[in-house]
Amino acid sequence: xxxLAINRFGGEAVYSQIARQLENEIQRFYQPGSYLPSExxxxxxxxxxxxxxxxxxxxxxxxxxxxxxxxxxxxxxDAPIDYTLGQNTRFTELLEAEGMTAVTRILRKxxxxxxDGVAKRLGVPENTPVIWLETLRLVDERPxxxxxxxxxxxxxxxxxDSYTGGSLHDFILSNYQVSLRRVExxxxxxxxxxxxxxxxxxxxxxxxxxxxxxxxxxTTGVPLEYALTRxxxxxxxxxxxx
Amino acid sequence: xxxLAINRFGGEAVYSQIARQLENEIQRFYQPGSYLPSExxxxxxxxxxxxxxxxxxxxxxxxxxxxxxxxxxxxxxDAPIDYTLGQNTRFTELLEAEGMTAVTRILRKxxxxxxDGVAKRLGVPENTPVIWLETLRLVDERPxxxxxxxxxxxxxxxxxDSYTGGSLHDFILSNYQVSLRRVExxxxxxxxxxxxxxxxxxxxxxxxxxxxxxxxxxTTGVPLEYALTRxxxxxxxxxxxx
DNA sequence: GTTATCGGCATGTCTAGATGAGTTTACTTG
DNA sequence: CAAGTAAACTCATCTAGACATGCCGATAAC
Numbered sequence: 001x002x003x004l005a006i007n008r009f010g011g012e013a014v015y016s017q018i019a020r021q022l023e024n025e026i027q028r029f030y031q032p033g034s035y036l037p038s039e040x041x042x043x044x045x046x047x048x049x050x051x052x053x054x055x056x057x058x059x060x061x062x063x064x065x066x067x068x069x070x071x072x073x074x075x076x077x078d079a080p081i082d083y084t085l086g087q088n089t090r091f092t093e094l095l096e097a098e099g100m101t102a103v104t105r106i107l108r109k110x111x112x113x114x115x116d117g118v119a120k121r122l123g124v125p126e127n128t129p130v131i132w133l134e135t136l137r138l139v140d141e142r143p144x145x146x147x148x149x150x151x152x153x154x155x156x157x158x159x160x161d162s163y164t165g166g167s168l169h170d171f172i173l174s175n176y177q178v179s180l181r182r183v184e185x186x187x188x189x190x191x192x193x194x195x196x197x198x199x200x201x202x203x204x205x206x207x208x209x210x211x212x213x214x215x216x217x218x219t220t221g222v223p224l225e226y227a228l229t230r231x232x233x234x235x236x237x238x239x240x241x242x
Numbered sequence: 243x244x245x246l247a248i249n250r251f252g253g254e255a256v257y258s259q260i261a262r263q264l265e266n267e268i269q270r271f272y273q274p275g276s277y278l279p280s281e282x283x284x285x286x287x288x289x290x291x292x293x294x295x296x297x298x299x300x301x302x303x304x305x306x307x308x309x310x311x312x313x314x315x316x317x318x319x320d321a322p323i324d325y326t327l328g329q330n331t332r333f334t335e336l337l338e339a340e341g342m343t344a345v346t347r348i349l350r351k352x353x354x355x356x357x358d359g360v361a362k363r364l365g366v367p368e369n370t371p372v373i374w375l376e377t378l379r380l381v382d383e384r385p386x387x388x389x390x391x392x393x394x395x396x397x398x399x400x401x402x403d404s405y406t407g408g409s410l411h412d413f414i415l416s417n418y419q420v421s422l423r424r425v426e427x428x429x430x431x432x433x434x435x436x437x438x439x440x441x442x443x444x445x446x447x448x449x450x451x452x453x454x455x456x457x458x459x460x461t462t463g464v465p466l467e468y469a470l471t472r473x474x475x476x477x478x479x480x481x482x483x484x
Numbered sequence: 485g486t487t488a489t490c491g492g493c494a495t496g497t498c499t500a501g502a503t504g505a506g507t508t509t510a511c512t513t514g
Numbered sequence: 515c516a517a518g519t520a521a522a523c524t525c526a527t528c529t530a531g532a533c534a535t536g537c538c539g540a541t542a543a544c
Contacts, residue, residue, distance in 0.1 A: 071536030189431030207449030313506030
């Protein structure tokens with residue numbers, strides 16, 4: 001274990017040094033899901049007041065490393081998930097490969113006319129009816145992303161009624177015998193809009209990664225799904241391999 | 243002016259009530275850029291301890307409403323920009339486009355020992371001397387991204403003195419006859435840290451895209467550069483074509 | 485066996501005060 | 515008048531202590 005020397009005169013705030021030290025220890029010695037020692041204990045160990053220690057832990061919470069719960073303790077969170085963007089990478093598979101369970105919750109299922117962005121990306125005329133499917137994905141009970149899917153209604157007429165959860169791509173594959181392939185992704189970041197912060201259980205001031213992607217029929221190349229995904233930026237890391 | 247009644251027994255935290263009250267007053271009576279009364283004054287006005295009032299102001303900072311500066315005061319910020327989808331998507335740029343007509347300004351050029359993250363990605367032992375090059379890129383006078391480059395000192399001994407700007411990859415190519423190839427990128431988003439907000443001329447509460455990338459010698463596959471880029475998220479959109 | 489209660493321990497909130505450090509203002513001095 | 519300096523004002527950090535509130539397991543009552 002490295003020295004836990006807190007330098008009180010070096011200019012750097014004590015709580016900041018403690019935060020760094022704790023971050024280090026967490027990444028080395030703690031399993032996700034395990035609990036930190038209590039604030040009182042940690043304060044004693046570092047030789048600081050409990051308030052100072054709490055300030056340090058607040059830093060760790062900001063960076064999404066730990067989570068406090070009243071009466072229980074401070075829990076170490078999972079490391080951000082590595083999401084490899086490729087042609088066939090699918091969220092569900094990716095997580096199940098890591099031994100995590102992904103749950104998809106349907107938030108909205110509507111028929112709407114395609115506006116410019118959606119119409120353009122799906123390659124259909126404006127006002128063509130499309131299905132707007134809004135889903136929330138959770139991994140081990142914790143929300144990871146909100147996705148707005150847009151698919152042409154004509155192509156998947158029964159989806160409005162019969163899709164009730166699970167992998168959308170699997171649903172399309174088994175009901176329509178069509179495989180999808182990702183052709184392009186646009187990535188940017190914003191602060192969460194609308195209900196996203198609430199749905200993702202995150203503060204309004206922390207950013208989300210927005211990924212726009214178009215999926216085409218793997219055989220014909222026709223665009224069949226346009227998806228706009230908002231990931232909690234502190235829980236996801238996109239890996240791009242050229 | 244509305245009543246400023248703080249209910250100390252209603253279950254809601256005092257700081258939270260004050261935050262709400264202040265938010266209300268700010269939106270009604272304060273111009274962006276103006277300063278709030280000092281913490282001591284506000285604490286007196288609400289009849290609470292200064293720490294409690296500071297906690298309330300922290301809430302306001304979290305929601306990006308105000309900004310504190312040491313010694314000056316607490317300033318009301320501009321209303322958050324409404325991110326309309328597609329408004330800024332004209333800035334679409336390829337991540338690969340290194341040779342843009344961008345101006346590169348060198349912020350720092352130092353020799354440091356490689357710490358764990360840098361050492362691991364460059365495949366060198368810890369504390370190996372590396373060059374830490376911090377650059378700011380501007381397009382049309384507007385700051386675009388800040389990049390921290392790390393290259394092994396031993397491999398590029400003269401770079402500390404002779405690199406004075408322009409494309410780093412071109413510099414390496416013409417001085418060392420080595421072409422670089424990007425092997426992987428990790429993308430996430432955070433709020434700007436350190437001086438980044440100031441350098442990028444953006445508010446603290448708007449996110450940056452962080453891209454970690456490793457560049458290797460195109461012939462040998464040896465990692466030669468590790469770069470951590472922070473893009474203004476409102477000016478960039480990464481396009482990923484699998 | 486099941487339920488209720490209670491105590492110990494965790495985090496959450498609030499107060500009080502001291503000191504440090506950056507910024508601005510006003511005054512003093514040359 | 516100008517420059518330098520000191521005071522006053524700002525936020526920043528740290529300490530100390532008190533009490534509230536939520537969680538959980540152990541024990542007691544049913």
